[in-house]
Amino acid sequence: MFCNKTLQSEYPIVCAFGNTTLHLSEAPSIQARQALEQLIKKRRARKLTRASAPLSYCETPLFAKVQPLDTFKAKVRVSLNKPQRNGRFDWPLEELMNCLEAQRRGVEMPPLKGYGYTRSRLGLTEEFFLLTHLLEGHIDGAECIRRNPENIEAFILDAFQLLSSLASKNITHMDFWVGNIMLPEQTQRPLKAIDFENCFAGPTAHASETLGFQLGFFYRRDIYKFITEAAYDRLVDQYIGALPDLSKDKFETVYQLSKHEYVGRKQRREVFLTGRLIVG
Structure with a gap:
C-alpha cells in the first residue's frame, strides 16, 4: 500500500504496533511513540468507530484522525489502493491525497506528519490513520x-x-x-x-x-x-x-x-x- 517514491521519501519512518503500521515524516520521540501505542491499544480494546484525538502531551504534539472501513469492498479497495467505479477513491485515501496536494501547494493548514493503517489477519485494511501537527494555541x-x-x-x-x-x-x-x-x-x-x-x-x-x-x-x-x-x-x-x-x-x-x-x-x-x- 502506498509504495510510490514520493510518499516513501516524505514519510520514510515506519513504526509497527501489532497489526497497525504508521508511516511518519520523522522518528517519533519516546513520548510520541507511547501516546500512539496507547491510542491504538485503546481502539483495539473498545472497538471504537471513527474518532479524532489530540496527542498534546508528546514532545511534538500530534492530532490523530482514525477512520474505520465499514464494508468488505472498501477494505479491499483501500488495501489495493484502487479507486471506485466513478474514479474516486474511498474517503480515507481521498483525504490523504488531498492533504498531500494541498500541503504541496502551500495551503494554510496543519502539516501532515504521517499516515497508517490497521490490517486484519487476512491482510485487509480495517482502519486508516492520518496524523497532523496539533495546532496548539x-x-x-x-x-x-x-x-x-x-x-x-x-x-x-x-x-x-x-x-x-x-x-x-x-x-x-x-x-x-x-x-x-x-x-x-x-x-x-x-x-x-x-x-x-x-x-x-x-x-x-x-x-x-x-x-x-x-x-x-x-x-x-x-x-x-x-x-x-x-x-x-x-x-x-x-x-x-x-x-x-x-x-x-x-x-x-x-x-x-x-x-x-x-x-x-x-x-x-x-x-x-x-x-x-x-x-x-
Whole structure:
C-alpha cells in the first residue's frame, strides 16, 4: 500500500504496533511513540468507530484522525489502493491525497506528519490513520464565535478570504464550515483549513455553482445561528462583487438551495463536477 517514491521519501519512518503500521515524516520521540501505542491499544480494546484525538502531551504534539472501513469492498479497495467505479477513491485515501496536494501547494493548514493503517489477519485494511501537527494555541471557528459573537461579520469575511486563498491554489473544499476553520487565539496570523476529506485539487468548469454551494453550505452549517440571512446575503454580495468572472445567475441557483437544504457528501461532488445540485 502506498509504495510510490514520493510518499516513501516524505514519510520514510515506519513504526509497527501489532497489526497497525504508521508511516511518519520523522522518528517519533519516546513520548510520541507511547501516546500512539496507547491510542491504538485503546481502539483495539473498545472497538471504537471513527474518532479524532489530540496527542498534546508528546514532545511534538500530534492530532490523530482514525477512520474505520465499514464494508468488505472498501477494505479491499483501500488495501489495493484502487479507486471506485466513478474514479474516486474511498474517503480515507481521498483525504490523504488531498492533504498531500494541498500541503504541496502551500495551503494554510496543519502539516501532515504521517499516515497508517490497521490490517486484519487476512491482510485487509480495517482502519486508516492520518496524523497532523496539533495546532496548539488555536481554536475552531465555532469556539471563536461563541467567545466573540459581536465579531461575527469580521469572522465571516476572514473565512471568505481563506476560501479565496484555497481557490487561488486550485483547492476546492466541499466541507467548508466553522468547525473546519482554525484560528490562533493570541495573534493575527492567517486562518487555517482542516479536514480535506471532501475536497478537489484542480480546476472546475463550474466555478460559479461551486462557490454558490460553498457559501450556501457555510451559512446553513451553524452560521445561521449567529447572523440574519439578510445580513449574511449582504456580506456575500460584497464578497462576490469583487469576482469578475462569476456568473451571478449560476451562483444564485445553487447558493439559495444550499442555504436551506441538506446536501450530502456525494451530492457536493456533483456540484463541482457537473454544476448541478440535486437535493432531497
